[in-house]
Each structure stands twice: as structure tokens, then as C-alpha cells.
Amino acid sequence: MKIATWNVNSIKARLEPALAWLKAADPDVVALQEIKTVDEGFPREAFESLGYNCTVHGQKSYNGVAILSKRPVEDVTPRLHGDDADDHARYLEAVITGDHGTVRVASIYAPNGNPFPGPKFDYKLAWLERLRRHAQKLLADEEPVVLMGDYNIIPEDKDADRPKAWLKDALFQPQSKAALRRIENLGYTDAYRALHPEGGHYTFWDYFGSWERNNGIRIDHLLLSPQALDRLTKAGIDKEVRGASEKPSDHVPVWVELSI
């Protein structure tokens, strides 16, 4: 089963390149982030025509996550526990049935956290702690789990073309890196890192000319539970998507293949 994550930066603005990528890459499951629309505005018919079930947790103007699946979807759960006042649409979970078992997947859009320091950074850390607690609970079931999305965290120096340029940025603060490591320390594995440890591979380039200079960062991650890691066969970044359309997202898709 091929499982991908992609921050599209508005699903309406990205509909044509998204359909083209789906046809070429043919993933079974796709976690989308920053769809920037309410549920009613999601162009589900276009994806259904390619054979995908659409599960949407939308929000007006900002954030918003979704899960597309060619396989049966059940046990759909939006939102993270721990803060009833948090109305950002940043988390959506579902169970997907494959040919050889099931996998629980989550589409994650972690807060950006800039400017640092400040209340937005505090919100980022609090949100990531809520994610950690939830990730911990999921391990008790000892099932394959894939927590994927835009974590807005650069894990290490080798995940940025110019690490020094990010020293004052929320994405590269020691507390942000520690929050990601705490989730990994529960027993989750960064799938792309596990198969491509060398660094220098990026998933995001800003719109300020960074693509042309390959001034990128790796901030979109798929974290695998031990049972998912056991089934991991491949991981990749579809970098070519950035150059394949006139109006690309600032992120590109990242994917894994699991024998499920």
C-alpha cells in the first residue's frame, strides 16, 4: 500500500496539479494539509472520479486537513484531545483496510509557530505535546500507525540547505526539534530518514526564489509505529511536482510503501 502526505496550500488552487500527480503516482492513501476550505467547498467529485473516498476536516481560509483513500475507510476521528477551545482544523485520523491488514493513518498540520518567541510558538509546543500524548495512546493497540503531515519542524542540520538561516525560526528551535524527538522516542520512526539517512533531501521551498537555488528544508514527515515500520519497503519525495505546474504548492508529496 502506497501512502503519501502533501501540504497543498489550498486544494482549490491546486486541483489540477493534484489530479495530475494522483494519476502519475497512484497512491492508495493521501493525507492532505492546508486545504483552506470548509468541508462543503472540498472538490470531492474530482477525486471520487479517480476512485478516491474523501474524508475532510475543513476550516474557512486557514488550515484544514483531509484523507483520500482508494481503500475502505472507517473509524474517522477529527481533532486532537486536550484543548476544547482549539478550533484549528489540524488533525484527522482514520483506519484504512488493505489486502493484508489495516493501518491507522493521521493527516497532521502542526502549527508553524512563528514568530518566535511568542504566543504562536507556545501554541505550537502545546499542540505538539497533545499530539505526543495521543501518539502514545495509539501504541497500546500494537497496530500499524502512520502519523504523517506537515510537522513544521526541521529535525536536523542536514535537513536544511542553509541551516544557519533558520536559527531564529520556530521550525528550527531546539524545543521544536525536541518535541518531534519525544514522539519518536515513544517508538515512532521517521520513515524517510530511516531509508535515506544522508540528508540534503527537502520537501519545502519558499516562494521567494528558494526552489531555483534548492534552498529547501525537510519538514513533512511520516512517523511509523513499530508495526508499520516492520512493513516498510520504500520511501520517497516527489520533488518533480514542484516544477510540474505553473502554480505549484510550496511543499511536495512524501510517501512510503507498506506491505499491508
Next chain:
DNA sequence: ATGGTAGGCGTCCTA
């Protein structure tokens, strides 16, 4: 060291 772009239904905010 700075500021550059993109998207959204609001004249700025978020990224």
C-alpha cells in the same frame, strides 16, 4: 541584513 511570493472572501492574516 533584508525582503522577496502565495492564497484567502475582506481592505490584512497566515505561511
